Amino acid sequence: MTDQPALTSRQQLRQQLRRARQQLSQQQQRQAAINLASHLPEHSLLQHASQIGVYLANDGELDPHLLAEILHARGKQLALPLLHPFARQQLLFQRYQPGMKLLPNRFGILEPKLDKSQVVPLYQLDLILLPLVGFDGDGNRLGMGGGFYDRTIGALPVSQRPTLIGLAHRQQQVTSLENQWWDVPLDAIATEQEVHQPYRH
Ligand SMILES: Nc1ncnc2c1ncn2[C@@H]1O[C@H](COP(=O)(O)OP(=O)(O)O)[C@@H](O)[C@H]1O
Ligand SMILES: [Mg+2]
Incomplete structure (x- = not known):
């Protein structure tokens, strides 16, 4: 119960940020x-990655x-997430070529x-390029509220985790997001303007 006010404001913040991007x-x-595609491929984190998770x-x-x-076109192997067939609220990644046939999931x-x-x-x-609803300067990520990426990535030992780059407007x-124990922090956030890399100890 003690975390109720924090959880409520998390929900309100989601709504507010989602409405703004929908507009x-x-x-x-x-x-x-266009701006994202013009700067991000040149970044060293992308240049060094060959297997890359992306989203629609x-x-x-x-x-x-x-x-x-x-x-x-530069020869990177891409993968797209899909809802895991039996692990609840987890994702699987599958090979993806732009233009391939896709089907809508339950969302x-x-x-x-x-x-x-x-x-x-x-x-x-x-590397995984992941969507987000909100981010802060420390690389904390607020998602849509299902915890899908947190559960999926959190299941892997830290040493085996892909580099995580959140993409956002x-x-x-x-200013600041309260990180919960299950929230997986981002290594970087790429906006249409630039890449932010939070300082880590
Ligand atoms: N690794 C995990 N193990 C168990 N529950 C998790 C895990 N990751 C997330 N959750 C649960 O998923 C729910 C949504 O997580 P939250 O971080 O609020 O969503 P999002 O990351 O989509 O913003 C929370 O109730 C949280 O307890
Ligand atoms: Mg989370």
Whole structure:
């Protein structure tokens, strides 16, 4: 019960941040996607990664589809998350080529059809580009509230975890987020303008 006020404000913050990104115009979204794709592929974290998890934009998220096309053209192997068939509120990553056939899952988000031969074990990914609702300067991440990425990545020993880069519109930054024990922190956040790398001890 003691954490009730914090949890309530987390929920309110989600709503507020989601509404703001949903209000971005198509033109603003398009420009943000172009800007992201023009700077992020040159970053050393991307240059050093060959197996990269990406996502398809939903709910006003910063759209990485142009970025994915560039990475694919540069020979990177891409993977897309899909809802795990039996591990509750976890994700699986499967090989992805831009343009491949996708189907909506129960949240209406497009994903590849489950094909065991195409599943990429999480520890084989060098990097995951993940969506978020809010972030702060310390690399804390607020998601949509399902804890999917936290559970999926949290199941791996720290030494085997891929590098995690959250993608977000600049306006999704907040002063400070209260990190819970299960929240997996981000190594970097890339906005349409720049890459923030929080200092870690
Ligand atoms: N590794 C985990 N083990 C158990 N429960 C988890 C784990 N990660 C997240 N959860 C649960 O998922 C729920 C949503 O997590 P939260 O961090 O608030 O969502 P999001 O990361 O999507 O913003 C929380 O109630 C939390 O207890
Ligand atoms: Mg979380």
